[in-house]
Amino acid sequence: xQTVNVSARDRAPLPPFTSGExxxxxxxxxxAMHGARLDALLITTIPAFRYFTGYYPIIAxxxxxxxxxxxxxxxxPQAIIPAMGAGDMAAASWLTKIDTWSSPNPADEGVSLLVRxxxxxxxxxxxxxxxxxxxxxxxxxxADFASLRAAIGSRAIADAxxxxxxxxxxxxxxxxxxxxxxxxxxAEAYAAVPSLYVEGMSEARMHRAFQAEVLKRGADYVRxxxxxxxxxxxxxxxxxxxxxxxxxxxxxxxxxxxVVDGYxxxxxxxxxxxxxAPEVEWAYATLHHTVDAGIAAACPGVTASSVWRAMAKVLxxxxxxxGSIGRMGHGLGMALTEPPSIHPDxxxxxxxxxxxxxxxxxxxxxxxxxxxxxxxxxxxxxxDGGNRLITRRAxxxxxxx
Numbered sequence: 200x201q202t203v204n205v206s207a208r209d210r211a212p213l214p215p216f217t218s219g220e221x222x223x224x225x226x227x228x229x230x231a232m233h234g235a236r237l238d239a240l241l242i243t244t245i246p247a248f249r250y251f252t253g254y255y256p257i258i259a260x261x262x263x264x265x266x267x268x269x270x271x272x273x274x275x276p277q278a279i280i281p282a283m284g285a286g287d288m289a290a291a292s293w294l295t296k297i298d299t300w301s302s303p304n305p306a307d308e309g310v311s312l313l314v315r316x317x318x319x320x321x322x323x324x325x326x327x328x329x330x331x332x333x334x335x336x337x338x339x340x341x342a343d344f345a346s347l348r349a350a351i352g353s354r355a356i357a358d359a360x361x362x363x364x365x366x367x368x369x370x371x372x373x374x375x376x377x378x379x380x381x382x383x384x385x386a387e388a389y390a391a392v393p394s395l396y397v398e399g400m401s402e403a404r405m406h407r408a409f410q411a412e413v414l415k416r417g418a419d420y421v422r423x424x425x426x427x428x429x430x431x432x433x434x435x436x437x438x439x440x441x442x443x444x445x446x447x448x449x450x451x452x453x454x455x456x457x458v459v460d461g462y463x464x465x466x467x468x469x470x471x472x473x474x475x476a477p478e479v480e481w482a483y484a485t486l487h488h489t490v491d492a493g494i495a496a497a498c499p500g501v502t503a504s505s506v507w508r509a510m511a512k513v514l515x516x517x518x519x520x521x522g523s524i525g526r527m528g529h530g531l532g533m534a535l536t537e538p539p540s541i542h543p544d545x546x547x548x549x550x551x552x553x554x555x556x557x558x559x560x561x562x563x564x565x566x567x568x569x570x571x572x573x574x575x576x577x578x579x580x581x582x583d584g585g586n587r588l589i590t591r592r593a594x595x596x597x598x599x600x
Contacts, residue, residue, distance in 0.1 A: 207383035208417030213460060216373055221253055221293050224366065225276065231362045232272050236324040239317065240359055242268040243338030244330050246533040247363050249461050251276070254292040256284050263303045265339040267313060271320050279312050310343050314350040327351070328359025334538060335360045364538050368530050369552040375580050377462035378531065378554055379589045381418060382578055385457050386591040388412040389468045392453065393600045396472070399444060402426050405451070406440035413457050422463070423456035423535050431476045432563065432571025436467070447473040451600075454576065456535040463535055465556050466576040466590050471597045479573075482563045483597045486575040489513040490593075493528065493541070493557040494577065498585050503539040503547045510559045511543070519561045528558040531578060554580045554589075 228251070232240060242248050248268050249255045258281075259266050267279040277296035278288060285299050298316070300309050317327060331337070337344060348356055370378070388409060395408045410421045426440050427433030428451045436454055445451055454467035471479060489510045496509035506528070511521035521527075528541030531554040539547035541557070549555075560574035575593065579586040 206415070206417035207387060208380055208459065211380070213376060213380060214373075216253060218293055220371060220373055221251070223371070224251060225270065227366055228270060228362075229272060231366065232270075232328065235328065235357070235359065235362055237326050237328040237357065237359065237362075238272055238320055238322060238324050238354065240268075240270040240328045240363070241313070241317070242270070242330070242363070244335060245338065246461075247330060247367065250367055250533055252278060252288070252292045252294055254278075254288045254294075255461060256280070256288070258284065265302075265308055265343070267309060267339075269313070269316055272323060273321055277316065279309055279316065281309075308340065308343055310346050310350070313347055317351050317354065322354075325353070326355045326357050328357050328362060330360040330363050331356075331358040332360035334364070334534075334536070367532050368537050368539075368554075369550060370532065370554055370580065371552070374462060374532075375552075375554070375582075375589075377460045378464055378578070378580070381457055381459040381462060381464040382466070382589045382591075384416045384418050384459065385413060385455055385464055385466070387416045388455075389453070392451075392468070392470060393598065396445070396451075396470075396600050401440070401442050401444050402428055403440035403442055405445060405453075409453055409455075413455065418457040418459060420458045421455060422458055423454075423465070425452075425454040425467075427452045427572070428472075429571065430567065431479050431565035432482065432573055434570075434572060436560075436572065436574050445472060448476070450475070450479055450571070450573065450597075452574065454574070461533050463531055463533070464578055464590065465531055465535060466578050467558075467574055468593060469573060469575070469597055471599045474599065475597050476566060478563055478565055478571075479597065482561060482571075482573045483575075484595070485514070485517045485519070486559055486561060486573060487593065487595055489527075489559040490557055490575050490577055493559065494579060494586065494588065497549060497555055497557065497579060497581065499549055499551045499553075499581050501549055503541050503545040503549060504543050506549075506555075506557075507541045507543050507545075510541075510557075514559065514561060519563075523562065524560050526558075527560070528556045528576075530554065531556055549581055551581055551584075554578065555586075
């Protein structure tokens with residue numbers, strides 16, 4: 200009899216977001232806009248577009264067509280989008296005001312429509328907010344942005360990235376449930392890695408097999424999958440697959456940002472192909488203790504930098520220079536990484552409802568004298584004055600395949 204895998208998603212289907220969810224997001228945004236003295240928010244990034252509208256235009260993966268959401272301080276919100284998406288968005292979103300243009304149209308990619316709607320807004324503060332700061336991408340052609348700025352010259356354009364990020368990083372229970380689902384699905388896929396491994400397979404083949412496993416178990420997308428392998432450790436976790444053959448004595452790392460209904464989990468796992476070398480066991484155990492320290496330190500009211508320092512203390516006690524690592528984690532949400540950074544200079548105060556990736560790493564010398572890299576990563580959400588682990592904690596010793 201064939202065994203059928205029942206995914207975490209099949210076992211516990213998620214109810215859709217309620218209209219109240221979006222009403223709360225709009226109300227919170229308007230309160231923040233009033234404090235920032237903004238007449239409107241103009242959203243051009245797809246994660247924030249989905250956050251406010253509830254609609255994900257998959258065709259926005261193409262750079263040919265920008266998608267806009269305009270949230271006035273007082274008037275009715277509206278989408279300004281390519282005409283081809285109007286029917287789908289009307290059916291899937293809570294919005295009732297949708298204006299369109301025929302796109303692609305490089306001569307006027309929605310700019311004149313934006314100008315018309317912005318100029319029609321009540322003028323209270325004379326400023327429009329857009330996501331322009333760190334960890335954002337403009338979402339429209341730079342030349343179109345320059346044209347928009349010139350056309351509404353009587354109004355200023357201010358960076359509203361911190362405002363939007365501040366909204367998106369505080370997750371509702373419904374949002375956290377989606378992130379939990381993503382983490383559960385990926386946990387099942389990681390548990391299957393020993394059965395996916397075939398002697399002599401390449402990184403590229405493992406990369407494809409693991410992606411397929413995550414999708415089979417219920418993820419919507421595998422937006423990010425880094426892979427690394429090498430004798431007694433790897434030298435990078437920033438790349439996709441290469442044709443290198445995974446060999447006995449290697450450490451194999453997989454690090455995925457996978458998505459359920461718009462929300463990311465982002466965590467990794469390490470595997471030893473055969474008996475691990477002593478330096479691998481040391482690096483793995485050191486990082487496991489470091490993650491424990493980061494999880495223990497993270498709670499509402501403390502700073503991101505204090506979580507970094509808690510982990511840095513463990514690394515320093517093990518003889519590792521923490522400054523060589525950079526940040527040791529980040530926020531999670533509707534983008535692969537969100538603010539804050541778990542970094543010594545990030546003084547963001549953590550708040551109830553935030554999700555974090557706790558992600559220390561270290562370099563260490565392998566038997567051949569070359570430095571190797573290892574990274575550990577787990578995901579938590581801040582709840583009830585503390586935190587809750589949403590990933591299934593990695594075992595205390597490296598999994599041997």
